[in-house]
Amino acid sequence: MNIKIVDLDHRKGEPLPFRLTLDADELKRRHHEIRNLTPVEVSGEATKLGDLYYVNGNMKADVDYVCARCLRPFRQHTEVPFSETFASEESLLADEEDSDIIPLEGDEIELIPLLQEDFLLDIPAFPLCEDDCKGLCPTCGVNRNEQACGCKNERIDPRLAGLADFFKDGK
Ligand SMILES: [Zn+2]
Ligand SMILES: [Zn+2]
Known part of the structure; x- marks a missing residue:
């Protein structure tokens, strides 16, 4: 799912809500600690304020792991908040120091690859069934x-x- 920049331009600062689901199989393939997971439910909104475009919201899924210490399978409810800022390349040149801003390519914001990365970054490399397992x-x-x-x-x-x-x- 992509968000059209022109749609945000037209809304004059009013947030554009979105909902989507990330495919479980692809995420599972990309992280070997994920034994299984439910499709990731995403809800968020996109807004243009000044020269910047903001995309933020929350992702939810239940993820199955095997505990790295006791080898017991367990399921964990995972919620991952996300918040990204975009700017067109021209306005970025004026403000080069702010490296958290993602340059916009083309006339759409591609949500899925971005959200997949954010979700995978939140998956533990060393899952534990309990912190003090x-x-x-x-x-x-x-x-x-x-x-x-x-x-x-x-x-x-x-x-x-x-x-x-x-x-x-x-x-
Ligand atoms: Zn013993
Ligand atoms: Zn354990």
């Missing part, structure tokens, strides 16, 4: 969120593990 025991493999085991797992900072070996060998 205890993960699996490295010794016996039980899920330590569900069950305590008697294993003594010394937590060694991986950067110091080599040093620990050094001291062990020295004995």
Whole structure:
């Protein structure tokens, strides 16, 4: 779905509301932590104020992940707000320092690629079922969120593990 610049010009500052849905399959293909997701419901509005065009709103979906620590599948409701500013190339030249402004190409704003990027940027690279997920025991493999085991797992900072070996060998 594209927004025509001329439509925004004609509205003289009055917001143009829009609704659309992002295809789930394509997003799933582009991020390997996404195991599944519902189509992403987008609602927002576009406005022209002065020389600038604003597009903002919110995206919603339920995303299925596998926890990176305990390997349990879980579903998370995700809401991603978005806010983008555009300007025609001519007016950008006058204000080069503001690098958050996206130059307009052609006479339309292409929403879908932009919203796909914003959505994917919000997907965690290391999804956790709970912020304090205890993960699996490295010794016996039980899920330590569900069950305590008697294993003594010394937590060694991986950067110091080599040093620990050094001291062990020295004995
Ligand atoms: Zn977990
Ligand atoms: Zn254990």
